[in-house]
Amino acid sequence: MALTQLQISNVRNLQQVRLQGLKGVNVFFGCNGSGKTSVLESIHLLGMARSFRGSSVKSLINHESPSCTVFGTTVLDLPPPVADEGAAGVGVGTPVGVQRNRSGEAQIKIGGRAVRTVAELAEQLPLQVITAESFGLLTGAPGARRQYLDWGVFHVEHQFFGQWQRFQRSIKQRNNLLRRGKISDQELTAWTRDLAQTGTAISEYRKGYFQILAPCFKEIMARLAPSLGALELRYQQGWDRQLSYSEALAQGFTADTEQGYTHSGPQRADIRVMSGGHLAAETLSRGQQKLVVCGLKLAQGRLMAQLGRGKCTYLIDDLPSELDNAHSLLVCELLASMDAQVFVTCIDQREIRSVWPESEELAMFHVEQGVVRRHSEE
Template identity: 45%
Template sequence: MLIDRLAFTGLRNLEALDLTPSPGINLVVGPNGSGKTSLLEGLHILGMGRSFRTRQLKHVISHEAPEMTLFARLAGETPMPIGIRRSREAAELEMRMGGERVPRLAQLIEALPLQLVNPDAFRLLEGTPAGRREFLDWGVFHVKHGFYDAWRRAKRALKHRNALLRHDRIDANSMAAWEQELAQWGERIDALRLEWMAHFVPVFEETLSRLIELPALSLRYSRGWDKQRSLLDVLEQGRMTDRQMGFTQNGPQRADLRIRLGRRPAIEVLSRGQQKLVVSALKLAQGRLLERMTGRSCLYLVDDLPAELDAKHRRVFCRLLESMRCQAFITSVEHDALVGPWESHMPVAMFHVKQSPAGTGQLVPQAQIDFMTE
């Protein structure tokens, strides 16, 4: 997966842009408020259907524009154009691939696997299990056939069971049917997540060791219900307490990844920089495993690369990313922080984001720079 053309309009403060990114590293430099994060946000929306800054996409549309259009061409034997349009009025996203409307976001996500490393990334360690589940499921979705179907079916069954729990009188037959369905697909999701974890953990450990020495750091999957019991049994036995709570307390929707240093949660022990490196290792390991298992590469969006990292760790991060031969967009306010750390023969392109007095940002490609000879 490689983007060889990018065209955005109506995205935050950015002026309409149409550019040819490097198939390797794309460095994006500009002052505060110029639009660097907005560029990554546009790419994130293209690949994930949502922003990492706001739940409401209408806030991403430029104040001056009636709509936002995001377009990328994926290189390949048959290039694949993908696009998203969101107008201020319509609540829905219009998604297109190869000129056709696509009804499901999953198709877009599958076409453009991407990972984001930004200054909020530590939330993966600190925040709710939902973020870690999303991280886990991203990996399973991209490498395990049948996961999306199982996930959709379980989600539907869970919705029905939760609705029934809130009824005054529960129809026993309906409840039993939805519990069977949830149990069947929940067990399947668990099996796929477990298989994926068995592949992921060694790749993660190796990736982490290349970034930082933290041998006591461990990653453990918790499936969301009692290890010793079947999900069906847990659902049936838990019906009364679930009724009191008003929702299903056990199941694949409660899975988590436990990230510990020794016996303590990693977040309680690690420094900010160490947290960023652990999260970076998690995210880089996703791309490495994806490549290993499917031969497909992952797009990396790295916002404010220098934040929290000293020069040494900046360098190891960049070299690891470079060794993966992925396409990446990396931002910084400081030009020098991005120029130093590259060593190999990846093509590197530099873009400056120029800010106009009115506050709009214009992406200006710089001449291709041969960092290797500097």
């Protein structure tokens, strides 16, 4: 999927923004604090009903407005570069809209139809985000890495989300029973059985995806940073791999009842990036870490396309930060080879023009004090 147009209302300092004729590569440049990142946040709001900054909804909404709204039009493929009324794809698209108010309520519409789950949005506009917060994939808690892994599984395995929902419900009920003190054996057995079934399914989906992700990541990193040849991805399922999940739950039952929660399971899973047998977060420089983060994100986009699940859209905030021109060029070449739609920010437009392949047409937008204008070199 790709965006052909975007309307933003009251997202931070972007009061009214209308962007049409979006291209494969869209560059937003301007001074710090001008609103460049807010454009990327708006697109993320359209695809995930929330900001990627993890801040509250209230801070996302312009302080003079009770709500913020983003509308967009998605298409399977972008229209050809030259506008032609007879060209395939022109004028064909699906309208998508998301509104958030200060109470946290979300209204979501796809094709004029109200939808209830963010999962439908994610399917409509798959997003990959590369920002300063993305370093958490290496340095942060396991939860961020599980989310990264599950993004890929969600987009390639249609049954995953249903199993994930069942698992979340089962572990919540089981933990509630464990915390009560007086446990109904029959009820606990039922929830434990369902937990074991769904947890096993989730883990198998993750393992299957990881087996194709790891070599794809290694191939991409060989292009981005061949000097980091000792990089390796490792998957930890969340319990002793010598045991089935049912066996692990039975073995941990005493500890679970004593402490009031389920210790083992896919909720404890993790993936680690290793460099020469050590955690990459502990051995690599900041610039090398950014290359690894880019490699992880690019690998997922490539896999999604290779598996026939469509193309994702990349939101990249301040690409030149932490990277020299040579490595920025390599990242851009990989993105261009994937034919993915990209929204990227920078301070000076030349920072992107100098590293993006010349064959690619760039849509340039200047952002200043919350106002976004299409920029031409003339």
